[in-house]
Amino acid sequence: MKKTEMISLSLSLSLGLLASYTPEAMADDKQVKQQSMLQPIVDHVDVIAHRGASGYVPEHTLAAYEKAIQMKADYVELDLHMTKDGELIAIHDSTLARTTNVEELYPDRAPWSVKDFTLAEIKQLDAGSWFNKTYPEYAKKQYAEEKIPTLQEVIDFIKKKDKNAALYIETKAPDVYPGMEEKLVEFLKKNGYLKKDKVIFQSFSEASLRKLQEIIPEDIPLIQLYTPKMIQGLNLDDVFNRAAEYAEGVGPDKSLVTPAFMQEAHERHMIVHPYTVNTMDEMVEQLSLGVDGMFTNYPDRLVELNKKPYISHGAASGEVTDTSAVLWARTSQSANVQFEVSEDSSFKKAITKTEKAISKHDLTVQVKITGLKPNTIYYYRIQALPGSHQVYGSFKTAPAENELKPLTIVWGGDTGGQGKIPPFKAFSAMADLRPDFFLFSGDTIYADNATPAVPNPPSKTIEDFWAKYKENRTDPYLRKLLQSTSIYAIWDDHEVINDFSGPFEPLTSTGFQAFTDFWPMLKERSSSGKLYHKFSWGDTLDLFILNNRSYRDPNTKLDGQDKTMLGQEQLEWLKKELLNSDAKVKLVASSVPISIPTGKPNARDGWANGDNINPDDKTGYEHEFAKISTFIRENKIKNVNFVTADVHFADIIQYDPDHNGTVDYRELVSGPIGAGMGQPPTLDPTFGPERLYAEGGFFNFGVLKVDPGRKQMTVEIHDENGKVHFQRDFPIE
Structure with a gap:
């Protein structure tokens, strides 16, 4: 691989880790080293004017x-073709038809290839009138006088306007214009442009x-x-290994840029310049x-985004009640x-807050x-x-207390584990259900699994x-969902480390801060550290969010009357809220399952001890769940x-815990949205x-519909x- 001083790399001592500083890491004049591959490996994100400022x-x-040049682009991009008499000219297409009046002047010379004209x-x-017709909002009479320039004319013009402006030149396949490369190189050398910081070649x-x-x-x-x-169906590792033999970087179609793509490039110290990125939303992505x-x-x-602040990872609303919401x-x-x-949506009358x-x-x-x-449906905009x-x-806000309204929710979890990284299509399918x-x-998240964000896990620092x-949040599908509805987020183990018990895990507070930083959350939930909370959707549904991590005894502790996952205060809170709820449906959001054995033998992570798998396994949290189960049954909730x-x-x-033929409660399990796929056990x-x-081996999510009028839950x-x-439809009793 060739090396260039133009690409300023700040490499850590560990192979493949990057320690460059991005504007976000330098906020408030504090520099923070991160190992993420999802940050530039250059000091400045280059603005490459595609065919010039061709939008205008x-x-x-x-x-x-x-x-x-007036807009302060770092590079002016040129596509070069050769005329019949061997002159290098700046034009994108191999034919003259789209951007000139060639058909009018030379009607009998189809297909009007550049190489057939002197x-x-x-x-x-005329190289400008077509633009006035296609883009009338930017039309100017003088554009009809524009001509296709030669490379010499371009260089002379740019030198006159800004001697520091650099060129980004695309060459074609050698068999299209034999000898183009040699001619171009000699031409640039003669004009003083065959040097670093003056030209980049692309093809x-x-x-x-x-x-x-x-x-x-x-x-x-x-x-x-x-x-x-060009790379469909190919292994990215092979693609980049080959490119690294001769190139310092890649210019992918913007649709190709994913975390995996960025990791393959940046771990080889190759820069990434996607094309053609035109809207601010696309640029931010x-x-x-x-x-x-x-x-x-x-x-x-893009010049503005390099200088001024912007919303970098989408937005979200959450913790919605009938009269409030949290925006993030x-x-x-x-x-x-x-x-x-x-x-x-016109924001003529708006509530405005600044933070x-x-x-x-x-x-x-x-x-x-x-x-x-x-x-009520509300619209928001953030700047x-x-x-x-x-x-x-x-x-949408929740219905008022005592109101009964139909309700549709989606649920799911498990994103970013076992090598699965964005994008996750399931989020888009969720959003489509409105x-x-x-x-x-x-x-x-999976803080303890390797991904481009943290290639050497587990996460240890708050930056990780x-x-x-x-x-x-680089996932456009997740941003689509979060910006189209509200969210209630709960945490499980991988927000910190696999199967952790909060009081005994040193990283708990670090993981907790990151979790509450990145999800819209009421201060009653986050500042207290409790996380458990009840939200009501009128009288249609009560949502009880549990915190299954912060209070639990170690998984290895033998189960008994004193072993707890929820802690005594949370357990009593849950029983009280269930007893007082008059909602048609009670939805208890637990991050671990009831009768599906999880964790490891003799260190069960869910409620079940899995003694059907190992009769000698005395762990799990069945004694505590039995208290919940008995409470539900005895109080006929x-x-x-x-x-x-x-x-x-x-x-x-x-x-049916008492085996009397009556269903006392149900468990609804979905996932993964984007993680390793499992199979249902006994x-x-x-x-x-x-x-x-029960079904495994596919990415999935759950949908719950409550229709109070029909007394039915689907x-x-x-x-x-x-x-x-x-x-399946279930009656609301």
């Missing part, structure tokens, strides 16, 4: 290059880049361009993935963040919005000031934990459903389970594409 001006004209003939063409042609490698100085970067088709530069038709937009966002640097909430994003919380910021109307980038979303809210049932959450994820397969179970028989459905399991694998 006819592409590949002197006017387009001038506009790019420079003199090409200079007769879709490996042959062209290998040819250039032999004839240019070693410190001039070569960039291998990729279309999706690419920046969140840690790209090192972008091709764009609108260089001014994260910024790229320390900034005042403006939140606006309105009943109409400061600071590095102490990794630039995440949350505000509680009060005074809302029950059962990091003084930046212009805005993020939009919506949520649910009233999303219950994220734990393992919202933050990086994990940011990695999942109806329509209780425990909902969870954790086990990486779908399972629907109903329970159930522990202690609480009289009856399995109604449970569904969907795969990541939205296909229904299970559906």
